[in-house]
Structure formats: C-alpha cells, structure tokens
Amino acid sequence: MESLPFMRTTLSREVIPRVLCGGAQNVWAPARLGTRALGPAAAPKAHEFKPSRAGIFCFVGGVTPVWVDGRQAEFLPHDILVRPSGVRLLLPARQAAVAWNVSPHELPTGIRVDAMPFGAVARVFQVFPAEDVVRFSPWALLADQRLGEAIEALVEEMGHEPPEQGVVVQGLLLEVLGRLVRAPDFGEEQWVRASSGSEPHPAERPGVVAAAMEHLLANFDQDLSLAGIARSLAVSPSHLSEQFRRGTGHTVMGYLRDLRLAIAVRLLETPLPVKRVAESVGFADPLYFSRVFHRATGQSPTEFRAHAVSELAEGTR
DSSP: OOHHHHHHHHIIIIIHHHHHHHTTTTEEOGGGOGGGEEEEOOOOSOEEEOTTOOEEEEEEESOEEEEETTEEEEEOTTOEEEEOTTOOEEESSEEOOOOOOSOGGGSOEEEEEEEETTEEEEEEEEEETTTTEEEEOSOEEEEOHHHHHHHHHHHHHTTSOTTHHHHHHHHHHHHHHHHHHHSOEEOGGGTOOOTTSOOOOGGGSOHHHHHHHHHHHHHTTSOOOHHHHHHHTTSOHHHHHHHHHHHHSSOHHHHHHHHHHHHHHHHTTSSOOHHHHHHHTTOSOHHHHHHHHHHHHSSOHHHHHHHHHHHHHHHTO
C-alpha cells in the first residue's frame, strides 16, 4: 500500500466528508468512551503508543481493538479517537516488519497523528491479526506548528461538556484534517540510505529493526542513547546494533542523527527560530546542532535557510 496517497485520499474523500455531515458524533475521547469500552481487561503483549504525546487516531478499515488506559474498546471505520497526553494506548499486536500487501479495508487500519514540539507527524498503521503484528508506514506527513496547536485545542475542547462542544470539536477537527491533507511528504528515503546508496527494503527487516525505527521516529526529539533504546525494546545493545546495521546499513545513532537533520531541513523552511528547530529535533545545544548540521550539509542552519528562501523567491518570479 502506498501509504501517503492512501492517507491523503482517505482523509479528503472519506474522513473529512464524514465529519462535515456527521459533526462530532463519531469522535471519542478516553473519558467519553462509555458503552464503546468493553470493560477492564488484561492488555496483551502489544505495541504501546507513547503516552506523553497528545494526538488523534482516525480508524479507516476493519474493526480495531485498542486498550485505552486498561479498558478494551473497539473502533469502527470513520471513528476518531482524540487522545490527551498521558493516556496509555495499546494495540494488541507486536511491532514487526510486514509488507503492505493486503487491502486496507480488510484489516484494522488507521491514521495516527502525533503532536510534536514543531507541529505534528502523521502515519498509517495496519494490524495483521493472523501474524499478531502491527506495521507502521515508513512514510509520513510532517505538519507545522499550527497543526500541533489545533490538536492541543481539540484535546482541550473534548474535555468540555455538550452542547457547545460538538460544533467547536467539529471545527477544530476539520482544521486538523485539512492541514494534514496539505502537509508535505516526509519519506523514509529522505533520511536513511545504505552506505552503498541503495534504498532500504522495509519488508526484509527483522522485527527489532522495524520497532527501533518506529521508536526513533516517535522519540527523535528526546534525549536518546543506544542503551536506552535497546532497553525500551527489551533487547541488548549489541543485538540491536548488529540487527540494525544489517537491516539498514546504518548504526542506530547514525540513523537517529540523519533523521533529526532531515526533519531539521524541513523545519528550517518555516519561520521557526533556529534555536527552536534545534530543540525540536533533540539538540539541547543550538551551537552543537549548528556544527552537526554544517558537517552534514556544508552550510550553517542560517545559511541553509537563507539559501532556501532565496530559491523560493526565485521560483515565484
């Protein structure tokens, strides 16, 4: 499945029209699940979404079971779950590398949108019950700070009581979805290539590599170490290093550096100050960020931004 065209098409042709016609009737928050929740249940060994991120989940295919703070709920196509930060979500499958070769409408499928310091990241996920795995697309939509602010406002509004809530929620949700459709692509090939220059092959990677890549994309703005990443994946640092290099041609930390710089390039095309760009991609020290950026691109962040602005101006003449 080509996840970016699928994501845009699904949002513009299915999700947005449904919200326009039905308002907030299919929009849920953890505190408002009510009869949708099946009651407390022991969550399985599963993929956990980082609880510190606020975000939304648009369910677009199949019936998706999700554990929300220890309560099991089932979501149908066109349901939307708005998740505040701190709420623990589990999908009942482990992270693994699985090819996108099944129609999305035959399997539990959704679009995950995470608020980030710079804006938001959106990707497609799909659950393969027969293999007990969940696969996240290695492609994403990368949105600016306005989308992140809209998600935060939507989360806040979901905490208010009806009847006013429905109209405001509908408006905020349409803003989020509309901005997502317009957000630029951020493909995996932009940040990770084998040293030989060949493209990566996601379907051939071991599960630990896919899980590590997912962890890095979800946490690239955090203070990460090889030992900490391995601990979060319940493997040894040496095993992770060996499998990651074999699967991608890169070291774990080298991949993280390239991921951060690739996202920084996109953020430098926005008005976000360089210091904020550095912080947004996990560099606490802006001077160190500038040195790393210069080594990778041959330009300082400020020079890169000036060049990008100049090229944009030339292109509009």
